[in-house]
Amino acid sequence: xxxxxxYSGTDIISVFRFPVIDEPLVFGELxxxxxxxxxxxxxxxxxxxxxxxxxxxxxRTIAGTLIFTxxxxxxxxxxxxxxxxxxxxxxxxxxxxxxxxxxTMCNESGEYTVKSLYGVELVEENQxxxxxxxxxxxxxxxxxxxxxxxx
Numbered sequence: 001x002x003x004x005x006x007y008s009g010t011d012i013i014s015v016f017r018f019p020v021i022d023e024p025l026v027f028g029e030l031x032x033x034x035x036x037x038x039x040x041x042x043x044x045x046x047x048x049x050x051x052x053x054x055x056x057x058x059x060r061t062i063a064g065t066l067i068f069t070x071x072x073x074x075x076x077x078x079x080x081x082x083x084x085x086x087x088x089x090x091x092x093x094x095x096x097x098x099x100x101x102x103x104t105m106c107n108e109s110g111e112y113t114v115k116s117l118y119g120v121e122l123v124e125e126n127q128x129x130x131x132x133x134x135x136x137x138x139x140x141x142x143x144x145x146x147x148x149x150x151x
Contacts, residue, residue, distance in 0.1 A: 005107055005109055005111035006107070011105050011106055011107045011108075012103055012104070012105045013026060013103070013104050014026070014027070014030050014033060014101055014102070014103045014104075015101070015102045015103075015104070016079075016099055016100070016101055017099055017100045017101075017102065018079070018082075018083060018096075018097060018099045019097060019098075019099070020083055020097060021082055021083060024102075025078075025079070025082060027068065027075060027078075029068040029069045029070070029071065029075060030066065030067070030068055031067045031068065031069055031137065032065065032066070032067040033064065033065070033066055033067075033101070033103065034064050034065045035062060035063065035064030035065075035117065035144070035147070036062075036063060036064060037060065037061070037062050037147070038060070038061045038063070039057060039058060039059070039060040039061070040057075040058030040059060041055040041056065041057060041058065042055060042056045042058065043055055044056060061143065062117070062143065062144040062145070062146070062147050063141065063142065063143045063144070064117075064141070064142055064144070065139060065140065065141055065142070066122075066139070066140045066142060067137050067138070067139045067140075068137065068138045068139075068140075069135050069136070069137055069138075070127075070135075070136045070137065070138050074138060075138055076091070076092075076093050076096075076125075076138075079096060083096075083097075092125070093122040093125045093140055094121070094122050094123055094124075094125075096121075096122055098119045098120060098121050098145075099120050100116060100117060100118045100119070100120060101116065101117045101120055102114060102115075102116045103115045103116070114148070115147070115148060115149065116147065116148045117144045117146075117147050118144060118145055118146040118147070118148075119144055119145025119146060120142050120143075120144045120145075121142060121143055121144075122140045122141070122142050123141050123142060123143055124140065124141035125138065125139070125140050125141075126138075126139040126140075126141075127139065
């Protein structure tokens with residue numbers, strides 16, 4: 001008989017692994033991680049037929065978003081300090097080396113699963129600072145080379 005389990009946001013811990021740092025980094029400020037997988041598919045048409053005979057399979061893109069709560073410093077500063085042991089660099093997020101993200105999900109029933117993104121590179125940073133918001137969020141868009149889906 002199958003067991004059914006689900007995970008809430010508080011059941012998930014995301015670990016970032018940079019190849020130049022020995023220990024993994026856990027960011028408690030990470031609020032949201034989302035991803036999507038997209039692959040171009042084009043119809044193959046034959047003369048005299050209305051419907052396609054099949055579809056070609058184009059390149060695949062894995063991309064997503066990371067949203068962090070900014071408490072007192074930008075998250076990028078912590079990463080730069082860990083990688084380069086200095087705060088004197090003026091690096092932007094798109095200049096970071098590729099890294100991996102491992103999401104471990106474990107609920108109160110003891111069920112767990114793991115999902116990983118590999119070759120993650122940041123491509124865009126967004127931040128909105130408003131008097132109407134209760135907190136400031138840093139949002140990063142990323143592309144990834146590969147993904148291990150949940151079992």
